[in-house]
Amino acid sequence: MDIEQIRADTPALAEIVYMNAAGAAISPEPIYNAMVFMLDEEARIGGYHTHYKYEQELEVDLYASVAKLINAKPSEIAIVENATIAWQKIFYSLALTWQKGDIILSSTLEYGANLVAFMHVKKLYGVETIVIPDNEHGEVDSDALDAQIEDLKSAGKKPVLIAISHMPSNNGLVQPAEAIGKIANKHKIIYLLDACQSIGQYPVNVKKIGCDYLTTTSRKFLRGPRGNGFLYASSQQLETIEPNTLDFFGAELDGANNYNLRKDARRFEDWENAYALRAGLHAACDYALDLGMHKIWKRSQIVSIKLRKAIAEIPNMHIADLGTIKSSIITCYHETKSSKQIRAFLEEEKIHLTLAGDHSAPWDGEKRKLPEKLRFSPHYYNNENDMDKLIEILKIAIQ
Numbered sequence: 085m086d087i088e089q090i091r092a093d094t095p096a097l098a099e100i101v102y103m104n105a106a107g108a109a110i111s112p113e114p115i116y117n118a119m120v121f122m123l124d125e126e127a128r129i130g131g132y133h134t135h136y137k138y139e140q141e142l143e144v145d146l147y148a149s150v151a152k153l154i155n156a157k158p159s160e161i162a163i164v165e166n167a168t169i170a171w172q173k174i175f176y177s178l179a180l181t182w183q184k185g186d187i188i189l190s191s192t193l194e195y196g197a198n199l200v201a202f203m204h205v206k207k208l209y210g211v212e213t214i215v216i217p218d219n220e221h222g223e224v225d226s227d228a229l230d231a232q233i234e235d236l237k238s239a240g241k242k243p244v245l246i247a248i249s250h251m252p253s254n255n256g257l258v259q260p261a262e263a264i265g266k267i268a269n270k271h272k273i274i275y276l277l278d279a280c281q282s283i284g285q286y287p288v289n290v291k292k293i294g295c296d297y298l299t300t301t302s303r304k305f306l307r308g309p310r311g312n313g314f315l316y317a318s319s320q321q322l323e324t325i326e327p328n329t330l331d332f333f334g335a336e337l338d339g340a341n342n343y344n345l346r347k348d349a350r351r352f353e354d355w356e357n358a359y360a361l362r363a364g365l366h367a368a369c370d371y372a373l374d375l376g377m378h379k380i381w382k383r384s385q386i387v388s389i390k391l392r393k394a395i396a397e398i399p400n401m402h403i404a405d406l407g408t409i410k411s412s413i414i415t416c417y418h419e420t421k422s423s424k425q426i427r428a429f430l431e432e433e434k435i436h437l438t439l440a441g442d443h444s445a446p447w448d449g450e451k452r453k454l455p456e457k458l459r460f461s462p463h464y465y466n467n468e469n470d471m472d473k474l475i476e477i478l479k480i481a482i483q
């Protein structure tokens with residue numbers, strides 16, 4: 085990987101130490117330019133005419149690139165406003181088929197917004213969510229999941245969904261997505277993977293993982309724009325799933341009294357869209373594909389392993405990350421100095437990071453009762469200078 089060239093594509097990286105890919109990574113110029121180009125065209129010839137002019141890119145090539153990124157078919161992809169909407173579209177559509185007493189299985193580190201939806205379907209339909217036991221590394225224990233499903237079935241309960249956040253927002257843990265997929269498929273339970281933090285970081289392969297649905301955003305490790313994301317729905321699931329909301333894009337009107345549901349995953353989309361952002365997503369997928377997802381993962385692992393180790397060596401700093409394999413999300417805290425104070429100091433020195441509070445994984449928050457954490461999320465573009473500066477300033481910040 086030519087890190088100097090990659091950094092030159094993103095001039096801001098020469099000005100700041102950017103450690104917030106898990107929030108929103110900065111787009112390199114080819115991605116930014118793709119969006120500006122589309123906006124310029126809209127300003128020049130009008131929104132509809134821009135769409136007609138770039139129909140091949142926006143309606144065909146974009147879906148091919150997104151699909152290639154995750155080893156899916158273009159017909160299995162829908163592009164929506166964000167990862168939460170993508171997830172909700174699947175979740176609430178599935179919920180239409182659930183009965184009182186049905187069971188959702190999820191992980192301790194599940195994303196906070198998903199927990200709200202779990203509580204919501206409990207209130208609306210009486211569907212309960214049960215947490216899958218963790219193994220000694222804090223990961224979902226796939227053997228325990230298998231046993232848990234057997235027990236539920238013996239008790240006459242129906243598990244209807246396994247919903248897992250692949251790489252949680254507030255912890256460097258990576259869930260064993262493939263092992264979970266094997267159990268889900270063995271028991272024929274629908275498997276929804278929230279891949280918000282893994283797309284653009286890890287070579288996600290939906291066929292290998294065996295998930296039925298996957299949801300994500302553009303703006304994080306993929307380095308695309310804010311304000312869009314996508315979902316994957318497997319061809320098999322598309323044979324039956326009916327979206328919980330539909331407009332006349334998701335379903336074609338057949339006269340005034342009938343409609344025909346679209347055959348592809350775009351039944352989850354609406355008619356009106358932000359095409360400049362879609363051009364950004366397209367450029368982001370192509371940028372990642374050109375670099376190579378395996379190379380991206382390898383490089384981001386080198387950076388994050390090194391940085392996590394250097395932070396761990398600082399006296400009184402504690403790493404909070406769990407798991408056997410760790411993502412490029414590094415969470416840590418100081419024994420006495422608050423993360424808020426440390427962050428403020430680092431930001432003054434142009435080191436950009438965020439805090440990781442319990443709201444992004446409330447069950448984990450209740451279980452571990454840790455103080456608010458610093459969250460550093462480097463990516464393949466961070467270099468030695470970034471890491472050296474971060475460590476140097478962090479040592480001063482905690483004095």
Ligand SMILES: Cc1ncc(COP(=O)(O)O)c(C=O)c1O
Pocket residue numbers: 106166167168169195197249251252253278280281300301313
């Ligand atoms: C694991 C996970 N899932 C879902 C989301 C929600 O993504 P969005 O803000 O695009 O809706 C996030 C955002 O941080 C996340 O980390």
